Amino acid sequence: MIGTEIQNGYYQDYRRFENTLPGRKVPWLARLRSEAMERFMAHGFPSSHEEGWKYIDQPPVKRRRFQLAQAECPVSEDDLMPYLPDDHARWRVVLVNGRFAPLLSRLEGLPAGVTVASLATTLEHEPAMLEPYLGRYAGINGHGFGALNTAFMNDGAYIRLGPGAIVREPVHLVYVASGARDSVAHVRNLVVADENSQGTLVETYLSLDEESYFTNVITEVISAQNAHLVHYKLEQESARALHMAGIHIHQGRDSHYTACNVASGGQWVRNDLNVVLDAEGGNCTLNGLYFTAAHQQVEHHTRIDHRAGHGTSRQLYKGVMDDHSRGIFSGRLVVHPNAQKSDARQTNNNLLLSEDAEAISKPQLEIYADDVKCAHGSTVGYLDEEALFYLRSRAIDEDHARSLLVYAFASDILQQITLMPVRANLERRLANRFLKGCAIGGLK
Amino acid sequence: MSGPAEKIRRLIKKKYPAGFVTDIEVDAVPPGLDEDIIRLISAKKNEPRFMLEWRLKAYRHWLTMHEPTWAQVQYDPIDYQDIVYYSAPAGQEARPKSLAEVDPRLLKTYEKLGIPLREQELLAGVAVDAVFDSVSIATTFKDKLSELGIIFCPFSEAVQAHPELVQKYLGTVVPYTDNFFATLNSAVFSDGSFVYVPPGVRCPMELSTYFRINAAKTGQFERTLIIAEEGAYVSYLEGCTAPMRDENQLHAAVVELIALKDSEIKYSTVQNWYPGDEEGRGGIYNFVTKRGACRGDHAKISWTQVETGSAITWKYPSCILEGDNSVGEFYSVALTNNYQQADTGTKMIHIGRNTRSTILSKGISAGHGQNSYRGLVKVLKGAMGARNYTRCDSLLLGDKCGAHTFPHIDVHNPTATVEHEATTSKIGDEQLFYCRQRGLSAEDAVSMIVNGFCKQVFNELPMEFAVEAQRLLSVSLEGAIG
Numbered sequence: 001m002i003g004t005e006i007q008n009g010y011y012q013d014y015r016r017f018e019n020t021l022p023g024r025k026v027p028w029l030a031r032l033r034s035e036a037m038e039r040f041m042a043h044g045f046p047s048s049h050e051e052g053w054k055y056i057d058q059p060p061v062k063r064r065r066f067q068l069a070q071a072e073c074p075v076s077e078d079d080l081m082p083y084l085p086d087d088h089a090r091w092r093v094v095l096v097n098g099r100f101a102p103l104l105s106r107l108e109g110l111p112a113g114v115t116v117a118s119l120a121t122t123l124e125h126e127p128a129m130l131e132p133y134l135g136r137y138a139g140i141n142g143h144g145f146g147a148l149n150t151a152f153m154n155d156g157a158y159i160r161l162g163p164g165a166i167v168r169e170p171v172h173l174v175y176v177a178s179g180a181r182d183s184v185a186h187v188r189n190l191v192v193a194d195e196n197s198q199g200t201l202v203e204t205y206l207s208l209d210e211e212s213y214f215t216n217v218i219t220e221v222i223s224a225q226n227a228h229l230v231h232y233k234l235e236q237e238s239a240r241a242l243h244m245a246g247i248h249i250h251q252g253r254d255s256h257y258t259a260c261n262v263a264s265g266g267q268w269v270r271n272d273l274n275v276v277l278d279a280e281g282g283n284c285t286l287n288g289l290y291f292t293a294a295h296q297q298v299e300h301h302t303r304i305d306h307r308a309g310h311g312t313s314r315q316l317y318k319g320v321m322d323d324h325s326r327g328i329f330s331g332r333l334v335v336h337p338n339a340q341k342s343d344a345r346q347t348n349n350n351l352l353l354s355e356d357a358e359a360i361s362k363p364q365l366e367i368y369a370d371d372v373k374c375a376h377g378s379t380v381g382y383l384d385e386e387a388l389f390y391l392r393s394r395a396i397d398e399d400h401a402r403s404l405l406v407y408a409f410a411s412d413i414l415q416q417i418t419l420m421p422v423r424a425n426l427e428r429r430l431a432n433r434f435l436k437g438c439a440i441g442g443l444k
Numbered sequence: 445m446s447g448p449a450e451k452i453r454r455l456i457k458k459k460y461p462a463g464f465v466t467d468i469e470v471d472a473v474p475p476g477l478d479e480d481i482i483r484l485i486s487a488k489k490n491e492p493r494f495m496l497e498w499r500l501k502a503y504r505h506w507l508t509m510h511e512p513t514w515a516q517v518q519y520d521p522i523d524y525q526d527i528v529y530y531s532a533p534a535g536q537e538a539r540p541k542s543l544a545e546v547d548p549r550l551l552k553t554y555e556k557l558g559i560p561l562r563e564q565e566l567l568a569g570v571a572v573d574a575v576f577d578s579v580s581i582a583t584t585f586k587d588k589l590s591e592l593g594i595i596f597c598p599f600s601e602a603v604q605a606h607p608e609l610v611q612k613y614l615g616t617v618v619p620y621t622d623n624f625f626a627t628l629n630s631a632v633f634s635d636g637s638f639v640y641v642p643p644g645v646r647c648p649m650e651l652s653t654y655f656r657i658n659a660a661k662t663g664q665f666e667r668t669l670i671i672a673e674e675g676a677y678v679s680y681l682e683g684c685t686a687p688m689r690d691e692n693q694l695h696a697a698v699v700e701l702i703a704l705k706d707s708e709i710k711y712s713t714v715q716n717w718y719p720g721d722e723e724g725r726g727g728i729y730n731f732v733t734k735r736g737a738c739r740g741d742h743a744k745i746s747w748t749q750v751e752t753g754s755a756i757t758w759k760y761p762s763c764i765l766e767g768d769n770s771v772g773e774f775y776s777v778a779l780t781n782n783y784q785q786a787d788t789g790t791k792m793i794h795i796g797r798n799t800r801s802t803i804l805s806k807g808i809s810a811g812h813g814q815n816s817y818r819g820l821v822k823v824l825k826g827a828m829g830a831r832n833y834t835r836c837d838s839l840l841l842g843d844k845c846g847a848h849t850f851p852h853i854d855v856h857n858p859t860a861t862v863e864h865e866a867t868t869s870k871i872g873d874e875q876l877f878y879c880r881q882r883g884l885s886a887e888d889a890v891s892m893i894v895n896g897f898c899k900q901v902f903n904e905l906p907m908e909f910a911v912e913a914q915r916l917l918s919v920s921l922e923g924a925i926g
Contacts (some may be wrong), residue, residue, distance in 0.1 A: 051514070061610070085647055353856035355825070361853040366516075367868050370840035374868040380823075381861040 005042050011037065011066045014151055017068060021154055023123035032135045036150035045144040052301055053143075055328055055360060061145075061242050061268070066184035068152065068212050069097040075102060075208065077179050082204045083236075085428075088281040088421035089172035091116060096176045098185025098215070104174075113162025116171055116197075119188055121156040130158070133192055137248045137276075139222045145244050149186045149218045152329045156188040156217075161197035161227070170200040170419060177206070177241065180213035187432075188215040191226035200230040202422060205265070207238035212267070214242040220246065222240040223255040225279070232422055233271070235263040239294060243269045253279035260417055262426060263298045264433075277304070277311035277339075288317040291433060292325035292357075298330040306339040306372075315346045316331040316414055320406060320434075321357035330362040333376070337368045347377035351383070351409050407434045460920070463688030466553040466658050472531035475661060476526055479503060482631055485530045489600045489634075489715075492607050502620035503628035509624045515787040516816040516848055517756050518696040519692070519729065527694060529632045531659040533576055543918065550576060553656065573598060573653045575666060577649040585649065585665035590685075594678075595640040596651050599667055609640055613671055617737045617764070625696040625758075629665045633698065636666035641676035641707075650679050655688035657717070663694040670700070672707035674740065679710040681909055684753070686718040691724045692755060697732045705740025705767065712905050714913055716753035724783025724812070727755025734761035738770035739798075743760045746773040748904045749789070750913040752920040755784060756876055756889055760818065762791035765799035765827075771863040772801040775901040777913070779920050780813025780845070789819035794830040794860065803834040806898050809845035810921060823860040830860040838868040839897055841890070841921075891918045 014037050016169070023029045047054040047061045075096045093116060100118030107116055122130060157173050175187065193199065205215065215237070216409035223229055234273035243266045249257055264270045275284050278366055290298040304313045329348040350359035363376040383405045393402035403436060409431055415422040445533075473484055484505055487494040533550060553576070573596065589596050595606060603610050620630035635655045657664045672678055686693065695717060701709050711734075720727025730753075736745035747761040763772030774790040792801035807815040817836045818860040838847035849866045871893050879889035893903075895914055902910045 278695070340843070352855065352860075355858055357858060359853070359855045361851075361855075363849075363851060363864070363866075364864060365838075365849040365868055366839070366846070367838070367848060368846040370843045370845065372840075372870075372871045373870065374863075376849065378851065379862060379863040380853055380855040381863075382698070382858050435794050 003045060006062070006065050008355070010148065013068055017152070021152070022120040023127045023299060026123070026127040027124070028131055029123065029127060033153065035152050036147045040144050040147040040151060043144055052330060054405065055297075055299070059213055061244065062191070064182070065183055068184040068378055069099070069180055069185040069213075075104065076177055079178070079208060080104060080174070080176060083208065084204070084360050084433050086242070086425040089202065090169045091357045092174060093171065094156050094174045095157070095187065096177060096178060097156065097180050097183065098175075098187045099346055109309040111167055113165035114158040114167055114280070115158065117158045119158045119190060122158045124179065129160075130190060133220065133222055134190055135221060137250045138218050138246060138415060140295065141306060145154065145216055145248050146218060149188060149216050149246070152186040153188045154186065155347065156190070158189070159191045159201065160198065161193045161199050163194040163196060165194070165197045165199075167199040168204050170251075173201065173203045175203070175205045175210070175215065176208060177213055177215065177237065178208040179211065181211040184214040184216055187215065189217070189219040191219065191221045191229070193221075193223045193229050195224045196226045198228040200419060202232045202419070204234045205237050205243065207265070209242055210238050210240060212240035212242070214244070216244050218246045219248070221250070223249065223251045223257055224255045226255060227252070228256045229264045230258045230419070231260070232419065233259070233261045234422070235261070235265055235269050236266040239265065239293040239296070240266060241266045244289045245270065246272045247274070249273070249275045249284070251275065251277050251282040251284060253278070254283075256283045259287065260413070261300065262413070263288070263290040264429065264438040266296065266298070268297050270301070273300070273302045275302070275304045275313070277306050277313065280308045280310045282308065282311045285314045287315070287413050287416050289410055290318075290326055290327055291410060292323040295323070296325040297328070298325075299330075301330045303332045303334070304343065304344065306333075306335045306342040309338065309340045309342065310404055311339060311342050313344045316413065316416070318410060319350045319359060320353065320410055321350065321359055322353040324354075324356045326360070327357040328360045330364070332364045333374065333377070334366045335372050335374065340371040342369065342372045342374070344372070344374045348378045349409070351406065352379040352380065353406070403435050407431065410434065445574070449746050455749070458770050459703070460688055462685035462716065463718055465687040466549060467549070468549055469531050470531050470533060470659055472528050472659065472662070475526055475528045477527070477529060477632065478608070479531055485632060485634065488530065489603070489665045491520070494607070494611055495603055498615070498620065499631050502627050502874065505621050505633055506624070506627040507576070509627060511624050515758050516814065517758060517785040517787050519560040519756055522694060523727070523905055524847055525536060526661070527660040530634055530658065531662040531667065533642050534612065537763065553658070560595075575635055575637075575653060575655045576658060578872045580876075583919070587836040589647075592645050592648070593642040594636065594645060594647055597602065597638055597650075598638040599669065606640070610638070610669070611670065613669060613702055617735050618698050624734060625731040629667060629696045629698045629733070633665045633667040636668040636697070638668070639670040639680060641672045641678045643673040645702065646676070647678040648860065650654040650681055652681040652683070655684040657693060660689060661691070661693070664875060666697045668699045670701045670709055670711070672704060672709050674705045674707060676707045676911055677853050679712070679906060681712045681714070681906060683714045684717050686728050688718050688721070688726065692727055692729055694731070698855075699734040699735030699761075701729040701745055703736065703738050703743035703745050706742045707740070708746070709736060710746045711736070711761070712909055713749040714909055714916065715749065715751045715757070716916055719753045719784050720782065721784045722811075724755070727784070728753065730754035730757045730759065732759040732805045734823060736762070736772075737765065738767050738772065739765040740770075741767040741796070743767050744770045744771040744773075746775075746904070747819070748775045748901065749777070750901070750905070751776070751778040751786060751788060752916050754786075757786040759788045760790055762793070763801065764793045765801065766795045769798045770796055771799070774803045774805070775904045776805045776903045777898045777917070778806070778810070778815055779808045779812070779813045779917060782811045782813065783916065785814045787816040789817045791820040792832060794823040794827040794832070796827060798829040800831045803832070803836070804900055805836040806901055807836070807838040807847055808841065808897070809847050810841040810895060812844045812910055814848070816850060817866070818850040820852045820854065821862055821864070823855045823857050823862065825856045827857050828859050830857060834864040836866040837897070838866070839894065840870045841870065894921060
């Protein structure tokens with residue numbers, strides 16, 4: 001195969017590690033991996049001429065050759081604790097540099113019918129459980145990052161909520177990078193929610209140092225009839241981290257999926273969310289908040305496919321950009337023929353705080369059915385002068401008034417968060433960021 | 445509902461009223477495109493050297509380009525060697541001095557289209573430049589306008605009479621390297637209108653150009669250039685029709701507007717090229733590049749378009765807001781019925797301080813029509829206090845059509861305020877029921893609701909055109925209701 005030097009490097013890695021990957025003897029899995037590698041060799045990384053990839057002149061991950069992350073686990077509970085002030089969850093899965101860390105994870109006492117396990121272990125011992133789902137929804141036909149992840153698919157979280165299983169407390173997935181300099185972790189998660197099940201997932205991505213590394217994660221979520229899932233993804237990595245996430249959600253009849261993505265860390269963060277409402281009555285809500293500074297670039301690309309009637313989708317993404325940073329939102333909503341009575345709304349609001357900050361917004365509607373209600377809205381702007389005046393006239397000085405308004409803008413998303421510890425943590429982070437030295441209403 | 449359904453079926457059969465052919469001898473070049481054809485076109489028009497060189501530069505650049513594929517439209521590949529790039533009614537080599545000398549068959553054609561050139565000359569109101577295939581056959585009111593220093597003439601005449609103006613402004617807004625179709629146009633363009641309004645002059649009447657494609661297998665490539673000097677004002681209208689034919693014909697025009705300090709250009713289009721039949725056969729491919737530049741402070745450019753014709757429309761009238769406090773506006777109604785496809789919208793580039801832009805787009809899809817709005821609002825770093833408001837509404841009539849919205853917002857300045865809003869819906873059953881209950885037929889009710897939906901845009905059109913547009917809309921919609 002002919003590829004670029006970097007592609008060939010990854011290909012050599014693949015040949016070298018192919019036989020150490022979990023489940024290597026399972027034929028369908030081996031085929032999935034090798035097809036993905038072929039796809040990657042044939043197409044490589046997306047070029048900046050491709051729609052959706054044109055905002056980075058030179059994607060930082062394309063030029064660099066990352067080594068596969070190492071398996072040893074140098075992190076102890078004490079190292080981790082300062083980064084998890086809200087370690088509230090009863091069940092916790094910790095992955096260090098993309099590998100399951102059993103000593104740091106807590107999985108005792110899960111309700112009946114619920115599985116939370118390492119993907120590598122499951123691939124090794126019970127691959128048949130994964131066959132109907134794994135790789136079926138993410139596909140390998142997307143961009144090179146997805147194919148690369150599938151080829152090197154190794155570890156991650158496997159969560160299964162059996163029929164009727166209700167997990168009342170959240171499952172916390174913590175992804176830690178430590179001493180990961182110039183390495184890449186291809187994390188793969190699979191979440192299967194069977195009929196009438198309910199659960200909440202919280203994903204937190206952390207760095208224990210300031211190294212530059214790359215996280216390439218794919219999460220597949222399959223939600224069966226009347227399943228209810230709430231999925232938080234909190235991106236809090238170091239200022240030099242690179243992060244690419246592909247989240248693929250497939251929804252069955254009357255299922256509910258609520259996502260909340262908060263991105264504040266990382267040098268380049270990209271979240272691709274693809275939702276397919278495949279049966280009638282699917283309901284999905286995607287919320288996002290990104291606040292960026294320095295030279296950060298945060299991108300959210302969503303695509304929602306209303307394939308069946310009576311589906312509802314809601315999107316609200318808010319961005320606050322400071323310094324030289326850039327926030328990008330591109331949302332595509334497709335209502336297929338016959339998906340009548342679809343109801344979709346898409347909103348993206350951006351606030352620019354500095355002269356060098358940039359906001360790019362592309363909310364898109366593609367509608368092939370007539371009896372639908374679809375709307376989208378997008379704004380970019382600065383703080384409202386009248387609101388500022390209102391606060392100033394109440395004896396709040398200008399800096400504080402501005403901080404308060406920015407905080408208020410961002411906290412819209414927080415109101416949608418129903419999981420209290422997550423909300424409190426985010427409120428604290430936001431207050432630290434935007435209410436510097438401002439002691440109003442007990443928020444400090 | 446059998447009564448109204450029957451009526452509707454009858455209405456569907458209604459033919460495109462402008463679809464007749466005028467039988468006239470033509471002077472055409474052979475089909476195909478190479479440097480010789482370009483030299484031939486240039487020679488036919490007796491053009492100065494700089495024009496020919498410009499055309500050849502464009503042609504050589506065009507050979508290196510690829511046809512764009514990003515638009516939400518589908519069509520069979522175009523064979524550029526099968527198109528006749530120049531066709532003119534015979535005997536027009538010496539341009540007639542007055543209407544009396546114009547071939548009566550041509551005048552008849554325009555009369556049939558509802559543009560009686562002679563009457564319009566008498567009943568003061570609108571000055572018309574009539575473009576038939578590749579040449580302009582008549583321009584009315586030229587003398588009266590020239591008293592005020594206004595130049596309103598066919599492009600080919602402007603090249604002869606005012607080469608300094610043409611050379612100064614041609615290609616400064618849409619360079620010959622701009623895009624595939626604009627570059628093709630730069631190489632082969634035949635005629636179009638040229639307008640120059642001197643400083644401080646307010647053009648006393650509407651200027652208008654009526655484009656007609658008549659010959660078969662011919663492409664129309666017209667080029668329009670409008671210059672408004674400091675403090676000038678001009679309102680310009682264009683209308684277009686073509687005969688009904690089974691094969692597709694290409695129309696690739698370029699329009700450049702230049703508004704200097706304190707001037708205003710209002711550009712209105714009622715586009716009614718032949719849209720193809722109900723099976724989607726034939727029709728015009730309307731691939732047009734329109735762009736205006738507000739070069740001075742307080743300049744204003746306003747685009748209003750009513751797009752009801754063409755098999756495929758690919759068109760993005762844009763504004764480059766360079767001067768401080770300059771204003772760009774875009775008002776659009778696009779209707780697609782049967783198998784028509786439209787991918788249209790605008791670009792607003794904010795460069796100067798306190799520049800403002802308004803975008804109002806109304807898309808109506810019926811039958812198997814596909815209608816897309818595609819827009820870019822870009823605020824550059826120095827555009828302090830820039831302001832944009834965008835509203836795109838789509839109306840779906842029928843369950844086989846599609847409506848798409850692809851806005852693109854790119855802001856590099858924190859003091860800018862940019863808003864975009866879009867909705868997509870069908871006509872509510874309650875709305876229809878309300879009208880039906882008050883004795884309106886289903887068609888009248890829909891027609892009334894659609895007219896209401898488009899009213900904000902029609903209000904921007906000059907009076908005569910607004911009436912024309914409303915009528916056109918209801919004719920185009922006939923057969924779509926049910």
